[in-house]
Amino acid sequence: MWQIALVLGIYLPLVIVAGHYLYHVTMQQKTWLDPVMNRIDNIIYKISGIKQVNMTGKQYVLALILSNAIMVLIGYIILRIQSALFLNPNGIGTMEATLSFNTIISFMTNTNLQHYSGESGLSYLSQMLVITFMMFTSAATGYAACMAFCRRLVAKTDTLGNFFVDFVRVITRVLIPISFIVALILVFQGSPQTFNSNETVHTIEGNMQDIALGPIASLESIKHVGTNGGGFNGANSTTPFENPTVISNIVEMLSMMLLPGACVVAFSLMVVNRKRKTLFGKQGLVIFAAMSILFLIGLTTCYLAERAGNPIIGELGITQDLGSMEGKEMRFGVAQSALFTVVTTAFTTGSVNNMHDTLTPLGGMVPLFNMMLNVVFGGKGVGLMNMMMYVMLTIFIACLMIGRTPQFLGKKIEEKEMKLIALCILIHPAIILVFSALAVSTVAGVEGITNPGAHGLSQVLYEYASSSANNGSGFEGLSDNSTFWNVTTGLAMFFGRYLSIIIQLTIASLLAKKLWHSESVGTLKTDNAMFTFLLVAIVLMIGALTFLPALALGPITEHLQIRS
Template identity: 65%
Template sequence: MLQIILTLLIFIIVVIPMGKYMYHIATKKRTFADPVFNRIDNGIYKICRIDRSGMTWKSYAGHLLMTNAVMIFVGYLILRIQSVLFLNPNGIEGMPADLSFNTIISFMTNTNLQHYSGESGLTYLSQMVVITFMMFTSAASGYAACMAFSRGIAGKKKGLGNFYEDMIRITTRILVPFSIIFGLVLIWQGVPQTFGANFTVETITGKLQDFATGPVASLEIIKHLGTNGGGFFGANSTTPFENPTIITDMVELISMMILPGACVLTFGKMCKDRKQESLAPGEENRIRVKEPIFGGQGKTVFIAMSVIFIIGLSVCYISELKGNPILESVGLSQDMGSMEGKEVRFGIDQSALFTTTTTSFTTGTVNNMHDTLTPLGGMIPLLHMMLNCVFGGKGVGLMNMIMYVILAVFLCGLMVGRTPEYLGKKIEGREMKLVAICLIVHPLLILGFSALAVVTQAGLEGITNSGFHGLSQVLYEFSSSAANNGSGFEGLADNSMFWNVTTGLAMFFGRYIAIIAQLAIAGSLLAKRRVKASIGTMRTDTVGFAVIVVVVVYIFAALTFFPALALGPIAEHLTVWF
C-alpha cells in the first residue's frame, strides 16, 4: 500500500508543473526553454515550409488524417520489405500482409496492439523507423487534437490552431526531451540499448539459452510517455530487459500518467476559470487575475477521473489480494494473494496499480499477464477501457470525459426545462448529435465485433478458453482495440486473418471517428456567441457536478456494457466463489 500511495503522491506532485508547462506550450506563452526550442522549431518550419496560420476544425482534422495516412503507407511498406533492408542482424523475415495491416494501424492509432513478438517479428530498423517513430507521431497527433479541442471548448481564440505547429511543439518540447531524460534512467537501471545481435549463454545448469536484445530503452520510454504500450519483447514490461527494478516500474508508471493528467490541468487553465479578489480600498474597480492550480473546470474533470480510477484500483487490488479460492481448496496457499502471472519483484501492489493505470491511461503496457487476473481483477481493466475516459492517453481521455460532461449538463438541463449551457455556450441539437456519435461508436465497435467473433468459425477458432473466460478474452481484445489501448488477455490465437482485420478496423474507427466528431464539437462551440450566466445557469466547476459526471459515466456503462460483463467476468467470479 505504501508503494501505491507513494506513486500516486509523486504523480500529483509532478503533474502540476507539467500541466503549467503544457499550458504555456499550447498557448504559446513563454517558457524557460524557448531560447533553445524556438530555434529548433523555426528550423523545422522553414525546412518543411509549414504555413502556421490558424485552421478551422475541418482543416485541422483533414491535415491530421492526411499526415497519418502518409505515415501508414510508408510504415506498411517498410514492414513488408524489412527482410531486405539494413539493421537486420538476426535475419528477420518480412511481415505478412494482414499482420502488417494490423501492426501499422495499431501503432499509427496509438494502440500498439501486438499480434507478433517484437524480438522475433521485427528488425531493428522496423523497431526504430516504424514502431518508435510512430510512438512519437501518434502521441503527438493525439495531444495536438486535444489542444485544438481545448481551445475550441474554451472559446478564447478565433481558430483551433495549426495542426503542424502543435505537433512539432509537442514533439520537440515534451516528447523528445523527456524521453531522453527518462530513457537514461532506464539504461542506468539495466534496460539494454544496443545494435548488437541476439546472443547465447550457458546457464548454471549447463543448458544453452538465447537472449534477445537491441535498442530497447529508447522504445521503452516513449511507449510509456506517449501512452503507446506495446513492447520490444513479447512479454512486454514483465520481462527484466524492459522493466528490471522497482525504480523502472515507478518511472514507467509516472511516465504513462503524467501527460494525460497534465492535459486536464491545461484544459482548466485554458478555460481561464479565474477567481476575482478586490484590491486595496479605492481600487475596487481594478481586478487582479488569480488562476487556481487546476482551474475550476479542470478541477471538476480531474476529480471525476480520480474517483473512477480509485474505485477501480481498489476493486482490482482487493480482488487480487484475496486470491483464488479454487487453488486454496486444493492445498495451494493464497496468503500472498493471487500471484499467478505476476512478477515476484513487483507483487500484488505494483501489479494491481500497473494494471489499473495502463488501462485507465490507455497505455497498454503490462507488468503482469492480465489473462491470469482474478475475474473481478480482470474486469476493472476491461471496464476502464470500455469507459475510455479515466484520464485516457494522449489527450483523448480528456476529450472523451468532456463528452460525458456535456451529456451531464444536457440531462440536468432537461430536468429543469432549460437549454443547457457549458462554459457560456448553449448546448443544442448539433452538439448533442455529435456527442451521441462519440459515445455510441465505442460500444458499437466493441460489442459488434465481439458478436461477430462468437458467431463465425474464423472468430471461434481463435478462442482458446471455453465458457465465461473465453468471452472475457474476446471482449477484452476489442475493448483494447477500440479504446486504442493495446493490452490483451493473451489467451487468444489472434494472429489470423480474422483477428488482424477486425481489430485493425476497430482501432482505425475507434481512433478517428471520435477525434473528428470532437473537433467538430469544438468548432461548433467556438463559433457560438457567449451567453451571460444567470440564476438558472448550472455551475460545472463544483465537486457536486463532478459527482454527477461520475454517476452519468457509470449509468452509461451499465446501460451499454453490463449484459456483456455479466456473461463474462461477473459470471466467472460467481462460478469461482460460489
C-alpha cells in the first residue's frame, strides 16, 4: 500500500504546478519558455500561413476536423507503402487495408488500440512519422478542444480562440518539453533509443531470441504524457525495454496522470477572479474531488480483488501470499499492477504493465467500468469535458428537485442545452452496447471471441468500451485483426471521439451567447462538498442504470461462478 500512497503523494503537488503552467499557456500569458518558443511558433505560423485571429465555433470545429482528416490521409498512405520507404532495417511489409484504417483512426483519435504487434508490424519510419507524430497531434487536438470549451464556458462574451494557435502552443510548450524529460529518464533506466535493427541473441535456456530495438524511449514518453497508450512492443509496458524498472513504472504512471488532472486545475483558475491568488479554485476543486472519489473507489476495489487471489486456486491448497500474480510482472507485484491498471483506464491512456485479460473478475470490472463512465479524469482534456456534461446534468436535476432555475457559472441551462447534454451522455453507451450486440450476434464477430461464456462477453464489452472511450487497452484475448473487428472498432473510435467534441463545443457556444446572471440567494451552490457527493452519485447512478445489465452478464456472472 505504501507504493500506492507514494505515487499519489508525489502526484498532488505536481498536478497543481502543471495546472498553473497550463493555465498560462491556455490564456496566452507569459511563460518561462516564451523567449525560445515564441520564435519557433512564429516560424510555424509563417510556414503554415496561420493567422492568429479568433474563430467562431463552426470555424474552430471545422479546423479541428479538417486538420485531423489530412493527417489521417497522409498517415494511411505511409502505412500502406511502408515496405518501400526508408528506415525499415527489419524489412517490415506493407500493412493490410482494414488494419491500416483501424490503426490510423486509432492513433488520430488518441485511442492507440493496436490490432498489430508493435515491433513486427511497423517500420521505424512508421513508428516515428505516423505513430509518434500522431501521439503529439491527437493529444494536442484534445487539449485544444478542452481549453476552447473551458474558455467559452467561463467567458462573458462570445470568444473561443484559434484552434491552430492552441494546437501549436500545447505541442511546443507542454508536450515536447515534458516528453523530452520523460524520455531521458526512460533512457537512463534502460529503454532503447536507436535506429539499429533487431538483434538475435543466445538465451541462457539455449534458445535463440530476437530482441526488438528502435526509437522506443521517445515513443514511450509521449505515449504516457499525451495519454495515448499503445506501445512500441506488442506486450506494451510489461516488457523490460518499455518499462525497465520500478522507477520507470512510477514515472510512466505520473506521466499519464499529470495533464488530465492539470486541465481541471487550469479550468479552476479560469473560473476564479483573475486578481485573486489561489492554488486551486473551488469550482475546479469540486470536480477534481469527484473524479478522485471515483478513482479511489475503483483503485480500492481492484487492489483488494487482486490481493485476495483466485478462490479456485486456493481450494487446490496453493498459497497466494502475493495475491493473484497471473499475468503480472514480479517486478511490480499486485500493488503497482493494480494502480497501473486503474490509472491507465481512469486517465484513458491504454498502456498496460500487466495483462488485463488475467485479472480477477471484479479486478477486471474496474478498468471496464472506468472506461464505461469515461469521466474519471479521462484522457487529455476530453475527460474534463465529459465530466462537465454530468455537472450540468446534476445541476438540472438538483434544481428541478428544489424548484430553482438551473444555472452554471452565471449562465442559465435551458431546454436546448439539456437535449444536447443528454445526447452527448448517451452516445458513449450507445456505441459500446450496439457494437457489442452486433459482435455477439454475427458470425464474423463471434469468430474473434476466444473465451466461452461470461469472460468472452467481458472481452467484447472491454474492446468497444476501450474504443469508444479512446483508451486503447484490451483484454488481449480477442482475435481482433479481422475485417469485422478492424472496421467496427475503427468506427467506434471515430464516433466516440468526434461526435462528443462537436456536441460539447456546441453546448459551450450556446452558453457563451447567453446573458450573464450574478448569483443570488436562489442560485444552487456548485462549489461545496454537498454538490461533490451529489455529482458522484449521479455519475454512478447513470453508469449503473446504463451498463449494469451488461456487467451482470459479464464480470459479475464470472465472479459468482468462481465463488460458487
